[in-house]
Amino acid sequence: MINNVENITVDNLLDKVASKMPLGFRFVTMTCVDCGEHFDILYHFDKNYELSNFRLSLKKGESLPSISGLIFAALVVENEIQDLFGVKVTGLVLDYEGRFLLTETAPERPLCRVPGVMMVEAGKPAEAAEVK
């Protein structure tokens, strides 16, 4: 479904990413998906409107080396992933320490799936407001 996916590992991540830029690829973004046991982290690159992706599967609890040293633009999205998924990203150029989008009062790791709980009740129905 997604074309041009190459699986990579934490160890060769930096090399792989570094090899992309000289080929004229533009860093588009990263996507993190919680797959239960592990996170799928996708790195999207673009050249001539053609996406090419890396897929890194990261075990929960493992930390992710930052590519922001190679590609400054990754800084924002890495900070976001660190916030929303609780993935520790190491070596960030500018580390917001998990306070990029969220504050102390916000829930932690909101985008992680909690096993068992698939859906939180989204919003209250109108009666709730009425009762109040």
Added chain:
Amino acid sequence: MMDKINWTQWIIIAVSLVAAPFIGALIAGLDRKVTARMQGRKGPPVIQPFYDIIKLFSKQPVALHKLQILYAFLHLVFMMLVVVFLAMGQDLLMILFAHAFSTICLVLGGMSVRSPYSRIGSLRKIMQMLAYEPILILIIVAIYLQTDSFLASSVMSMSKPMLCSMPLLFLAFLSAVAIKLNKSPFDVSTSHHAHQEIVKGITIEYAGPYLGIIEIAHFYETAILFFIIMMFWQTNLYIGFGLETLAFLAILILDNTFSRLTTTWMLKYMWSIPLFLSIANIIWLWSK
């Protein structure tokens, strides 16, 4: 000397002190109305500034600390003093000083608070002063060259309209007025309605009645500036009034056709073209 003031002069002083802010407010109201019309809007009523002032005085008096407000008072009082001096036809330099100190008080008030935006605005205000003050002084020099006197009242003794002998200075003066009224492209230190990178700049920390005081001082200032414009055609009040209208429109058009430029640009501009014009005018007068 105080004892030498007769009762007519007292009345003149009183009337001008009362009338000046009204005139200033009216001009401000017209300004807003005409600006709106220039932008294709209906705009507020002409007496809007009066509503604003009354409203400001009915607000809670909040401030950052007490010292700040003293400067607002001084700002107003010095402005009023300028009006008194003008009404008395006093020494022009003294008038200029009083005016400058009024502004300085505003600056000091802005700088007395620990608010970065206010302080940046104040510094820019000083830059503005640096930009327009030489022109004002040169106007005084020009008047002196023609009348051999520093007295404001001596202007009336000139037989020909001032504009005839100082046309270039008049143009330069219009730039100065635009700065004083914080009009584009010179609205760097504060500005009335535009959204600025330093928010409200120098007046940002004044609120409620204290802002009202500053606004009133601004009305005084507006009245003073327009009075000076009128003085450029001192021989005929109607023409003077016409001149004033023209100047008013010119400044509004300037405001509406320019973006806000930077402080650096302002300094460079004011120290080149208007200053050059003024000096040219002075040299011309000098050689006459």
Added chain:
Amino acid sequence: MEIMSFNILLAVLIIAPVVFGVVAYLSPDKLRSMSIILCSVIVAAAGIMITIKPNNQFELPGSEMIATILEVAIVGIILYIAVTIRNWLILLMSLAQLGMIIAEIILAQTGHAVTHSYDFATDPLTKILILITSIVGPIIAVYAIGYMKSHQEHAPPTAASLGQFFFFFIAFLGFMNGLVMANNLKWFSFFWEATTLCSYMLIGQDGGESKKNAERALLINTFGGLAMVAGALWLAVENKTESFEGLLAAKAVIPMVLLCVAAFTKSALLPFQSWLLGAMIAPTPVSALLHSATMVKAGSYLVLRVTPGFHDSPKVMMVITIIGALTFAGAALLAVTQSNAKRVLAYSTISNLGLVVACAGIGTPLAYAAALAIICFHAISKGLLFLCVGRIEQKIGSRDIEDMGGILYRMPVTTSVALIGMMSMLLPPFGMLLSKWMAIEATIRSPLILVFIILGSALTVFFWSKWIGRIQTSSYHPKFNKESIDPAMGFSLITLALGVLLTGLGSMWIFNKFFAPITKQVFAGRTDISDVLWNVFNAAGDFAAVTLFVAVGIAFIAYWLLVWRRFKETDVRLPFLCGENAESTVYTTSAFHNSEGIRSYAFRSMGDKIENSWSSTTYLKNFICEKKATIWLNIIAWVIIIILLGEAHLL
């Protein structure tokens, strides 16, 4: 009341400080303070007494000889210093100086008769300077007692002893008094060199780095000394006179110009300003006394002394005026770029001295009166400001203006006093403004000068208001801190502040009562000069002064009634920080920048961390750089000086 004759007063004024200086040098700490205070009282009393006495003259039998010996001695000392510090330029110049003195002696021996005149005299101009020296001087001396106590604790090991410091400090008062009263150029040169020496020793007080700056001061001032001796020699050879009286009578342009160059060095006008800036390394009382209130005034005094005779050399006068005006504007411009408080003060001093010289150069009565007024008001205000800065510096450990935010709360007394001092430099109704007003009105006929003066005034306002803005910046405090001040310092600060306030508030009155008559006296019998502005100015000034008082009074009363009394703590708001103000009512007094009462300038920033906002003041970095501007200004000034010399030669 002839309790003390003029001669005795004169002697007291000149000799007593030197004697007390020696006492101070020899005695232990306690006694030293006592002797300084005693000396201060005596000098102040004598100074006041001599001013209320009518003008008088004094001739010392054999003074020629004494003066020459003293002069040779002092040049010898300088020579010696030059040798020890191995500065060949100074050596060369003092040798030349010595040569000229000897030439003069030889001339006298070979029967080249020189008309004698009295040696010392008082006249209104002298009296003003005596008043300054003997009132402001002692006050600063008292301050120095307190200041030096803690200064010496932190001074580097290379520093000279307190005894030596106070010797030169006190003795200087005597030299200064002698200098202003001397009519004979020999005496004048002696005192001139003596003040140079004092200045040198005091600048180098702390040893190390300061020695270098002292050396520069010595170098430049020796150059001035050289010019002065050359002038005297010329005068003696060509015009057969060696007194100011003779000089004025003979209208000798070249000596006058040479004397003026000497004056420029001492007053640190452009292009000689560098030594005064270097001198700021000295302990603050020194800066206050020598380098702003008194010694540097010797230069402008000299110009004021010699110029009234030269109205028929308008070109020379014009060039002098231009140098003054250039200095006024240039130094103000440089002051804008400075954040070091003492350097700002130094530049401001230079700037004001420039204005005095410019006024002297204009030479109309109004300008002359303005010059007198500036000398007087400036001395008090600037002395006060230096004292304040010294105290602030000792307290906060920095002389950077940027570090002075919030001191209004920490040291309310000193800061208020400093505020008074600064306001007196630029706000009505204080005297400085008045003088500037006069200066502008007086220069109206020479547009070039006027442009300089306008620019200078604008820039002056700029740097002062920046500074005032910085030190009064504060947050809301329910109560002010209690400030503990060393009694000696406190006394000086308060007296001077009162002085500033009183002279400031009464500036118009003082002007009409003192400066105007003096000027009239100076210009008495001069029909070639008329000053139409004079009367107008007086009338306008009166009206302005009265209304100003009324207005400011109204403002204060209204403020007190409407705001001060009614202001509630609940009306306090935090500053606008784009809505990200951090917690407000946390009171801390720990680290310096947090001793701000309500921590209102804190905001939340990256990663929710609380940070303090800060706004620095502008130093026009985009427009000017001190170094480059200095070079350009110096070049211009040198060109003008060369023109001046050429002009003088042609006449």
Added chain:
Amino acid sequence: MFTIIGNVFKNLRSKYATRLYPYEVRTPFAGARGKLEIDPDICIYCGICAKRCPANAIAVTRKPDKTWTLDPYRCIVCSYCVEVCPKKCLHMNPKHRSQE
């Protein structure tokens, strides 16, 4: 410089563009989504609208009595409910809510 001046004078000459809203009300566009209205008599209280509403703005009860409640302070005026209602008893009134 002064490139906009023609426009300025044009504006000065011509009437302002302002619609004097509270005094003169413009007729809304046909089909504008102003506010959601229901014809309670046609409604069968099936609750489909309530289930589909992306903002949970509708509550439908059948017991104890039939009510259809809209929280206008929750409704995002998307008209999705109008689309899904089997009885087509919902419709969008082109007037906006505070204009009643």
Added chain:
Amino acid sequence: MFNAVSKSPWVVHFNCNSCNGCDIEFLACLTPHYDVERFGILHIGNPKHADVLVVTGSVNNRNARVLQNVYNQIPDPKVVVAMGVCTSSGGVFAGCYNILGNVDLVIPVDVFVPGCPPRPEAMIDGIVKAVGILERKRKGEIFPTAPKPLCKFKPSEEQSAEKTAIKEEKTV
């Protein structure tokens, strides 16, 4: 006097959490076609000068304190106008993890303007209403947070007594 307060409401606008829909509609109110300056309204940008706080969007964890600060900096009397359903309930975002909810959780609100986004006309209505409240607040009246009435409908058969009356019955 002259009801001056209601004739010169100066507005500060804080975009809390909005999707910009309400924001741009509010800005559109300033522009020639709507021109709220007719009512003396100035978009002043500085809470210290403002009388009216216009909020768009719901409150989230980070901006709650900002909203609070902005509100506190406005001198009394002041009113708050909440534009859009986000402000009144969180709108479509209710239930997002970072949304705290309606604006009146943090500051008292005087007028809620429903709609997503409300039309400029609706916003003008809201501000005009708020301005009336402003004047009354100056006189010392105290206002509770504005209500958010529900629209409740019942089949009209059941309403035997008044058949037509209840088209839109309002309850709090």
Added chain:
Amino acid sequence: MAKNTIIPFGPQHPVLPEPIQLRLVLDEERVVSAIPVVGYVHRGLEKLAEQKDFLQDTYLIERICGICSFIHSLTYSMGIESMMGLTPPPRAQYLRVIWSELHRMHSHLLATGLLADSFGFENLFMQLWRTREHIMDAMEATTGARVLLGTCCIGGVRKDVSEELLKSVLQTLVTVEKELDEHMPVLLNDYSVKQRLCGVGILDKQVAYERGAVGPTARASGIAMDLRTQGYAAYGELDVEPMVETDGDCYARTKVRVRELYQSLNIIRQAIGKIPSGSINVPFKTKPDGEVISRAEQPRGEVLYYLKGNGTDMLERLRVRTPTFANIPPVLAMLAGCELADVGVIVISIDPCISCTER
């Protein structure tokens, strides 16, 4: 020497229409460093989208941002459609193009207007927004809403537009074009505007590429990149060229927008000329399953949706990478060394949309 000035620029700042804080360190008025502090508009919409069904999500997704809402729902729909293998009918595709371009026009007018406001040209702001109002009217007439159109749905569009309405849209475009002809010279040639825009906030091509700039920001730096040329929706049948400038300063960015305004005019005209008749959506029964990336050209640049479905009503993951998100690192490069007065101008010149960025 003097300490540097440290100020927060935002979140509540009149120049910034949206809350973002730039922690500025200034030397006098020159920016030494700028650090963005975000999270003021973070809602957590990605999570909520996983909790609503994929049809409701259309409306939720629209509300990521009120300025570029239509293209959001369009991209989302395209993603779901490709997951489910649907092809919307051609009329729907054309309508999508028309609305997209109307949106782009209103967004560009808005952005340039705000830009004018940020450098203090109030009048220009008013005039541009006045022109924009015509487009808003056109949108309201065709869809029923001014801002959040709510007309894009999975499988097509929800609402057909009658021929008359399309004609009236053309009519509107004539007015708009006339007014654009009047205002665009001001934006492009006025002395004072040029003073504020030319040479300010320069982003050179290399930096733009390295920092991943997109949209007008990238195009102004000489990177020819416009996803519309890839021919999604009906763009394939229309004439679309990326508008490229090379200077990379605020002026170039404005110029790109101005040219795109005319381009959009042109595209809408083409589309209205070519629009076929027929149905406007396709029915479907399937549920989204699998992973897909969907991209489209927003007014501010490329938006990327990553969608992951699992065959149920709920999506498993929905991730949005909006153009402003990609443009934040470039804007930091532009800010370094600029004047305080230009900070607002530079930030607005990339036309930031924080609510898109933070979702």
